Every structure is written in C-alpha cells, then in structure tokens.
Amino acid sequence: MPRQGLVDLGPIGALFRVAPYLTRSFVVTIEFTVVAAIFGLAVGLIIALLKMSRYRPFKVLGTLYTWFFRGTPLLVQIFLVYFGLPQYGINLPPFLAGALALSLNSGAYLSEIIRAGIESIPVGQMEAARSMGMSYGLAMRRVIIPQAYRRMLPPIVNEFVALLKDSSLVSVIGAVELMLASRQLSSATARPFWFYTYAAVYYLIGTSVFTQLGTWLERRLKDYE
C-alpha cells in the first residue's frame, strides 16, 4: 500500500491514489453482504418454518433463536463465533467467522419478514392447494411462496441494506473489508477525516444501489400482478 506522500497529495489526490485499494476492500464488503444475504435467507426460511410449525418444540426453538439473535448485539455474536468457538477447537478464519455471524444474525431478522409475508397470504390459498392433494411443501412452493415473496421484497431489501452497513463490524476481528482498510489508512496518515469520509461515500453508493434495485424489482413485480 503506497502510504508515502499520501498526505502531500491533499484529500482529492489521496483519494485517487487509494481508490483501487478502497474499491478492492469494498468488494470484500459486498462479498460479506451477499454471502450473509444468501445464507441468511436460507436460515431465515428454516427459522420461519420452525416458528410456523404446529409441533411445539419446533416453535419454541424458532422463537428462542430469534429472541437470542435479535436481543444481543451483533458484536457479541461476532466475538462468540471468532473468539468463543476456538475454545472448543473450532477455528474459523476472520472472513468465515464474520460471514457466519452475519448470516445467523440476519437469519433472525429475515425469518420474521418471511413469516409475516407467508402469514399475510389468506388461509384459503393453503386450503385450496391442500384440497387438490398437494403436500405442505408443494403448496408452499407452488402457491404460498410465489405470492408471499412479492410482499416480502421491500423489507428484505431493507434488511440487505442494514446488512451492508453492519458488515463494517467484522473489521474488529481483522477481516480486511472497507472499514478496516479505512482505519489502517487513517492511522498510517493521521488523516482519519479523509479516509472515513471516503468509506462513508462507498457505503452510500452501496446502499443507494441496493435501494434502487429494490425499487426497480418492486415495480416490475407490481406490473406482473
């Protein structure tokens, strides 16, 4: 990383010099977000199904899961995975530990979104599907989810935006993403205002693109109805 003379270049000159590096670390941030979004959705779907199950122990399990992950700080969860698990011989590299903690955390929020979306579909839809002889899973797949995901989309996009911002927390366990890169540059140059401003701009671009994408998708799905 070319630190020599960064200060002499002034804020704009320095930005151009470090842009490739910041962009690379922003890509890591995006990777965190996408991985956590995908696994978070999978976790969220499973937890949502547990919570909607008629079988009490499943219900309780799902509820406990959400209670824990929404009721404790994400930072604590990241530390539990990265520093806590090695105590039991499970050593995960920073990227994996961070992605895992983010996935588990967003899974809890997404499960609430998914459950609310599924429960917003009138019961008559499930009854009609089951009456034709569909199994519960088939009815979910063919009838309930295709209707529910349209309603879930806006809150899911919001959750992904939150995820993008929350991914900055994994910098504390040494995963070099945008936040940690900015911190390193700040301390090397003693110009934290510059570099944290650049970080903020990158995050803003990311969240704006996500939000726009969501609005666009939403509009497309509306046409469809």
Next chain:
Amino acid sequence: MSKVPGAQDTPVVEFRGVSKWFGELHVLNNVNLTINRGEVVVICGPSGSGKSTLLRTVNYLEPIQEGQVLIDGHPIGQRQVGDRWVEDTQANINKMRSEIGIVFQSFNLFPHMTALQNVMEGLVTVRKMPVAEAEGIAKQTLTQVGLGDRMEHRPSKLSGGQQQRVAIARALAMRPRVMLFDEPTSALDPELIGEVLSVMQQVAREGYTMLVVTHEMGFAREVADRIVFMDNGEVLLESQPEQFFRDPGHARAREFLGRLLWHAN
C-alpha cells in the same frame, strides 16, 4: 335427477356417527348420511349450524373426533393398525384429497396464475401428468364452463362469476369422485349467481356426485335429489325436494324456510 332408474345405489360418501368439537363447542353431533353415486344432495340450515364443517370433513380439512367419513368405502384420514384406528399417512390423505373436488365460497383461485394455469396446476404437480396433456384437459374443461375465451386471464381480471367457474373447472379437471360446494354463490353479486348455478346444473347432468351447501332454494328444488336440513350440528331431516318445499315436517326447518322465502321476496 341424474340417478339411472334401477341402478344400484352405490355409496360414494358416507358419514357414520360423525362428531366433532371445536374446544367445548359441539359442532357436529352424530351425523349419519349417505350420498350415492350420481346423487345431488343439498345441505341447508341456519348460519353456524355446521354445514361448512361437515363438508370439510369429507376431504379432511377438518379432522373429526368420533365416527368415520368414508369415500368409496375408505375412511378418510384414518387407517387401521392392528385393531386400532390411527391417523392416516399424509401421502394417503393427499392421494384421497386429489380425488375430491371442492369449491369454496371465496373461490380461492391462485392469483399469480392464469385461469388455464389454475386448472392445470393439480394435474401437473399432483397427478404428474405431462404438461401438454394437462393443458388439453384444462382447455377442454374451461371451455365446458364457458370460459374458452378467458384462459389467459388472471383471476383479478375476471368477474366473480367467472372466477367461480374457473374454480369449478379446477376441481372438475381432476375428475373427482365427488364434488363439494360450500355456498358457491354467496359471495357473488346477484346478477352473477345464475351463470354459476347453471354450470353446477350442467355438472349434475354429467352424472357427478355432488354435495352442495347452498341457500339457493331454486337450485335445490330443480337439481337436488335430496335435501338435508342441519341445525346445531345435527342432521334434523332428509327429504325429497317436493316434500321439503311442500312441508319439511319439522318446526325448525319450517321456520328456516319461512325466513328464507321472506327474504327472497
């Protein structure tokens, strides 16, 4: 009306001592009733008397606590293990459900599918029929209910009467052993009721076994082979339409009919 003279009575649906409770509420009280092949049976009675619940026990949307509901001799939702009756496997229940058609008051069409896709859905995903074959049957069935020109429409683009006819086609396409109707015209604007009733009459003429909950007494008089009157979860009487409308012979039924005719005029 569709019974062949001299044909043997073959039970398609049999309620044997059926009782059901919702918590403390005794919704079905020892119901015994038989519907034979090709018969059209109309169930009527005051609101809350258990008509919908009774209908929904036939495809096991409502499990029962006592008795049995037999479809072509097989108890739905139950299976014998040794000398005990236990809940049937989900696969068996699904299989039997796919052979029972039901039409709901609120249509319950799948809004994300076209009329054609709605009718094909069960054939393709439950019966595992090749798409081309399912499409042929679905088109033919939609044409039968007078919607040959509405196949590519989504439910939201159809009138209530058209939606209900799609729902009837969706059930018919599966060639069910029995067709259940739960107040199929109650959610419709008055001017749309006729088109649905005439499709139901046509279904009856084709020889389908039908169990119909309705307050359309014109339909009951013209199409039903038998009328069943329910009150408080009990079947109070069964009779021929002419007899029922001349004098049902039971105070509660007389009162019910009087109220209905009063409102109709």
